[in-house]
Amino acid sequence: MSDPQSAPRSGRTPGVRKGLALLVLCAQLFLDSMDVSLMGVALPELKDDLGLSGEELQWLISGYAVAYGGFLLLGGRAADLFGRRRMFFWATAVFAAASLAGGFVSDGTLLIVSRVVKGIAAAFIAPAALSIITTTFKEGPERNRAVGIFSLTGASGYAAGLVLSGVLTELSWRLTFLVPFVIAALVFATVRYAVAPDRPRTGERPGFDAFGALTATGGALLLVFALTRAPEVGWGSPATVLSLVAAVLLLIGFVVIESRRREPLVQLSIFRSRTLSTANVVGLTWACATIGWQFVALLYLQQVLGYNALGAGLAIVPMAAAILLTVNITPRVINRWGLRLPAVLGLLLQGLGILLFLRAGENSGYAAVLLPALVIHGVGNGLSFPSFNIAGVGGVADAQQGLATSLIQSALQLGGGLGVAVAAAVLASAGTAGELDSYHYAFLAVGLFSLVGALAAALGLGPAKSRDQDAESPARDADGEPGTVDRDTPLESGRA
Numbered sequence: 001m002s003d004p005q006s007a008p009r010s011g012r013t014p015g016v017r018k019g020l021a022l023l024v025l026c027a028q029l030f031l032d033s034m035d036v037s038l039m040g041v042a043l044p045e046l047k048d049d050l051g052l053s054g055e056e057l058q059w060l061i062s063g064y065a066v067a068y069g070g071f072l073l074l075g076g077r078a079a080d081l082f083g084r085r086r087m088f089f090w091a092t093a094v095f096a097a098a099s100l101a102g103g104f105v106s107d108g109t110l111l112i113v114s115r116v117v118k119g120i121a122a123a124f125i126a127p128a129a130l131s132i133i134t135t136t137f138k139e140g141p142e143r144n145r146a147v148g149i150f151s152l153t154g155a156s157g158y159a160a161g162l163v164l165s166g167v168l169t170e171l172s173w174r175l176t177f178l179v180p181f182v183i184a185a186l187v188f189a190t191v192r193y194a195v196a197p198d199r200p201r202t203g204e205r206p207g208f209d210a211f212g213a214l215t216a217t218g219g220a221l222l223l224v225f226a227l228t229r230a231p232e233v234g235w236g237s238p239a240t241v242l243s244l245v246a247a248v249l250l251l252i253g254f255v256v257i258e259s260r261r262r263e264p265l266v267q268l269s270i271f272r273s274r275t276l277s278t279a280n281v282v283g284l285t286w287a288c289a290t291i292g293w294q295f296v297a298l299l300y301l302q303q304v305l306g307y308n309a310l311g312a313g314l315a316i317v318p319m320a321a322a323i324l325l326t327v328n329i330t331p332r333v334i335n336r337w338g339l340r341l342p343a344v345l346g347l348l349l350q351g352l353g354i355l356l357f358l359r360a361g362e363n364s365g366y367a368a369v370l371l372p373a374l375v376i377h378g379v380g381n382g383l384s385f386p387s388f389n390i391a392g393v394g395g396v397a398d399a400q401q402g403l404a405t406s407l408i409q410s411a412l413q414l415g416g417g418l419g420v421a422v423a424a425a426v427l428a429s430a431g432t433a434g435e436l437d438s439y440h441y442a443f444l445a446v447g448l449f450s451l452v453g454a455l456a457a458a459l460g461l462g463p464a465k466s467r468d469q470d471a472e473s474p475a476r477d478a479d480g481e482p483g484t485v486d487r488d489t490p491l492e493s494g495r496a
Contacts, residue, residue: 033157067119069413070221076127076406083198166310212265219250278460285453292419292446326382346384351450353377
């Protein structure tokens, strides 16, 4: 198939095409989010059918997460340099092909390879999709609404994966690979008509920072790998210690390289924006809390209360419904009150919902104990998630939107791995998996991340800024095009 970038784009995307583009991009995000949770319930069936070991089962989950987290920065920068629609288009094709292959193979190693390939493809899809949205929709209420819908789609996809996983596994575990293939194939078939082509690049194309890409990707891969494996092999194991040390050294090398390159993979000056830097910290703590809580809560529901896999997934549905309802109104809250209020309030409610699980016992009633905590948690997530996503890309020039979105996605991936690692470590150290106290300690540990995030948001997030507001203070982006200046950043410190 020919490269779908040939048609030129003139001006801003018309309203109808904007809506169609958002629909297609959200469909792929729904798939990415669903694919994260779709595999969990199928693992016992995979083990029995294919005779997979515990380590192979673990890597069916971890392989996707490690690849996704490790390649996000590279994916975001590739979208900026080589075209956002181009990256989205071909990465979706790879994602679909890997899903189809996974549905037909019967070897554990090949299944893991298919998951790793899907993770790499998702790392190129996610920043391309979000940066297409942020460059298609005008900064301010229009973009806030689009990002809110995008966030709603992610939440609904994850919830759908929890429920659909049980339903599909009852029929055949292979459907957990083949259903994502169908969705990805539909997106692939429509994206060239729905999303406007990339703007032709004029002048000399910026160079590609190969050494920066190598150190950043290697450091991120090893860090996510260490955080993912530590709960199983131990924090003091040689594999964990060596991975963490190597990750730190590579990331330090990455910072040194980026500070000296004329055309770096990551322009470190982007972190001079207080709002952007705070948004990444908030995103990391948000994921630590939410993903860590989910890990503990699903174990609690199944090991303490005796829910089966499908029942545990269905039990989470009210939280997902609360997220969907709240995300619908959050853009209006942001437009009226700015970013700080919904972010702080959302993280506090998220933390309260998690800490209410300290009331959970061995025979807790769902309606009296669990349901209120789930709904409060969901409302908090729905308020906070769009807020820090909007903050992470606000005031950033179009030429750096891929980088900005990949930073947020990387923070979420790293936070999710860290949250699960902390929760698993607390569960293991506080007692055997069946003891209720160990769950309480784990809920307390991950709940504290929300409070840290709320404090960071209160100190570092300000009102949402629009480009129209900042038009009188133009800056220059990486390609010499007009950008914007973050009002939270002193002008003498440079471009955000």
